[in-house]
Every structure is written in C-alpha cells, then in structure tokens.
Amino acid sequence: MKHLCAPRHYQSISVLLLAILACPLVLTGCKEEKKAAAAQQLMAPAEAVKQDSPSSAKAAAPNPAATSATGQPAVAAGAAAMANATSAKQGTKKPKGKGAKGAEQATPSIKYRAGEDPDFAARKGWPVKFPAPLPGSLLPQKRIVAYYGNPLSKRMGALGEYPKPEMLQRLKREASRWQAADPSHPVQPALHLIAVVAQGDPGKAGLYRMVMPDKVINDVYSWAKEAGAILFIDIQTGHDNIRAVLPRFEWLLKNPDVHLGMDPEFNLIKSKARPGSKIGTYDASDINYASNYLKDIVKKYNLPPKVLIVHRFTRNGVTNYRNIALRPEVQIVMNMDGWGAPWLKRDSYKDYIVSEPVELTGFKLFYHNDTKKGDALLTPAEVLKLNPKPIYIQYQ
Numbered sequence: 070m071k072h073l074c075a076p077r078h079y080q081s082i083s084v085l086l087l088a089i090l091a092c093p094l095v096l097t098g099c100k101e102e103k104k105a106a107a108a109q110q111l112m113a114p115a116e117a118v119k120q121d122s123p124s125s126a127k128a129a130a131p132n133p134a135a136t137s138a139t140g141q142p143a144v145a146a147g148a149a150a151m152a153n154a155t156s157a158k159q160g161t162k163k164p165k166g167k168g169a170k171g172a173e174q175a176t177p178s179i180k181y182r183a184g185e186d187p188d189f190a191a192r193k194g195w196p197v198k199f200p201a202p203l204p205g206s207l208l209p210q211k212r213i214v215a216y217y218g219n220p221l222s223k224r225m226g227a228l229g230e231y232p233k234p235e236m237l238q239r240l241k242r243e244a245s246r247w248q249a250a251d252p253s254h255p256v257q258p259a260l261h262l263i264a265v266v267a268q269g270d271p272g273k274a275g276l277y278r279m280v281m282p283d284k285v286i287n288d289v290y291s292w293a294k295e296a297g298a299i300l301f302i303d304i305q306t307g308h309d310n311i312r313a314v315l316p317r318f319e320w321l322l323k324n325p326d327v328h329l330g331m332d333p334e335f336n337l338i339k340s341k342a343r344p345g346s347k348i349g350t351y352d353a354s355d356i357n358y359a360s361n362y363l364k365d366i367v368k369k370y371n372l373p374p375k376v377l378i379v380h381r382f383t384r385n386g387v388t389n390y391r392n393i394a395l396r397p398e399v400q401i402v403m404n405m406d407g408w409g410a411p412w413l414k415r416d417s418y419k420d421y422i423v424s425e426p427v428e429l430t431g432f433k434l435f436y437h438n439d440t441k442k443g444d445a446l447l448t449p450a451e452v453l454k455l456n457p458k459p460i461y462i463q464y465q
Contacts, residue, residue: 205373278307382407404431431461
C-alpha cells in the first residue's frame, strides 16, 4: 500500500504506522511433494499483495521484500503463494441399470468439480462428529458473512478499503445475497479486524508484529454494533507467541459478540523468517491453546460459545490436525484462505479443508485478486456446491 486509509481521528497514529503498514509483498509458492504435476499458483491473503501486481504462472523463489517510500522493508501483512495444487477434477459417479433386453445401460454420469463430491467428503470423514452446540451458539445454525481488513489500510481488505458507511452497506448487500442463496441458514454479518499485524520490520520489540491501538479496535467494534454484526479479532503473531499475545485481548473477548481468528501464515517463530518471505505454520498444540483459552473465557464470563477461525491454504499451514481438540465452548472453522482462479480455489478447498476434517469450514473470497486475471468472483450459489458447505464466508 502506498498510503493509509485512516479516518481523521486516526491522523495522530497514521504517521507512526506509515513506515510499517507499507506495501504488501508477494510470495511465490511452496512445493507439495504429492503434487508434482504442473499447476498454477494460488495466492494467499491479499492484505499483503498489491492488487495490481502480476503473479507468476509457475512456482518460483520468493520475491525480494517490497520497500516503502523511505526505502525501508514493507509490511508483510499476508503474502504467500501456494503452487502445484492439483488441477484434477474430483471423479464421477456412474450408476448403471438394465435396459428392456436385460443389457446394462449407463445412465448419465454426475460430474463433480474439486471439493464438491459428497462421496469424497464422506470418505474423508464428513460430517465430523463434534460436541452438541451449546445454547447461544452461532454455528451451524447460522452462516457468518464477514468483511476482513484493517481501517488504517485500503490494501488489507474490504473492511478498510471503503469509507465506513459504504463498507457497511456493501456488507449488508453481501449478507442479503447469501441469505437468498440459502434461506435455511440465517446470515450473521461480521467485521473481521486484523488486530495484530505482521510486519516486515522487527520494530522496537524485535517481534515483527504490531498490536493495533485500543482506540482503533474499539472504533471497529462500534461499527460492528451499528451494523448488527459480530466482531472477530485476527492475530498475526510474526515472531511473537500466541500464548503471549492472546491474553492481552481478554478485555475484548469477554464480550459475547467478539470472536477470534488466528493466521498460521504469519506464525514464524520456528523459522525466524521475516513475515512475507516464508509461509508460517501452527501446530495442533497452538490451536488447542487458543481453543482452551477461549473455553476458559466462556466459562469465566458465562458466555455463549466462541467461534475460532483458523486460516489455511497450504499443507504445512496446520500440522497434526487429528490432534485438534473439539470443545462445546468453542466452534472451530478451518477457513480456505487462498486466492486464484475458481478451479484452483476449489482444488485448495478439497486438498486442505475437505481432506483434513476438523469441525466446520470457511471460504475466503477476494474482490480483487480472485478476479485480476479475468476470472469471475465465485457466487454464493457456486460456493454452496462445495461439500461440506462452508458456514463462514470472508470477503477481502
């Protein structure tokens, strides 16, 4: 991003943030050992990708870090690429019957695209058996439709791209489209705020992350209330530890309408890489820590269940998924977080969400990056053909 999109009351902190909330980065992919066949890239969160920057058609080495106008390393608020995803479409079902003369005749086959085949989903373990929802739970009775981003940046997502009134109106229209597409699931609108932003510069603490001021967070929370929406706070840890970062948000999470998102891409403690130069990872133990923390918040403040969004677009983004604990106090959503052509997004959903079942699923749509090569943005009806159907939808 070349400038900040900050309301007037943010001017006092804009100067501070200018150097660190700078241009996004582009990563080119990681290699899947089982996906040696040629394929195109699927790019990860666009908050760290310039909307007008070209992406390679093949996997390549990471690009050098972009720089700000002062020549300093730019923010890495979400750049990554996933290469060598499978382009094979998920199979067909060919029921057969006998004709008038007793000869077998093939009936028209049912063709499914990647991520849509109910038989494939069943073989992988869907639907997942999870604890019965507690009173006041949002999922799976409702579908959450969220706008993602940060109000200090136009390039980190829809939440900050438009002025507040226009942004809320756009979210309302998207919620109405999803409600029309699936009347059986009432839509719950949401704002998904990046409250801890990964940085390309280590900063004073040397942790490659910046915690948003409480005023910024409270302002977005007030916007959510105005729109009848819930709030998610999203954490990009950089070189910090989720165990150190998460407790500082108890003041906010104690509210019944505030939930959590965690982003493995920017958890780089093990590699010590600069955010944006390498894709990070979370283990099941990290997710279990966050889930257990939310469980304790629910019990401490007598709250309805919390929703925990875990972004994912690579195989190594989440390790040991079978060890992720399911709790009645926390509803875990594995959110397909990659961008690209529709076929590639379906492939990614199949490979990293359907193939490794946890509890519930989500799907991210990028207004700019999904369409930058001329592809149409997937519609609610198209996304709802996926199996299992995503119960959390995020727009960036």
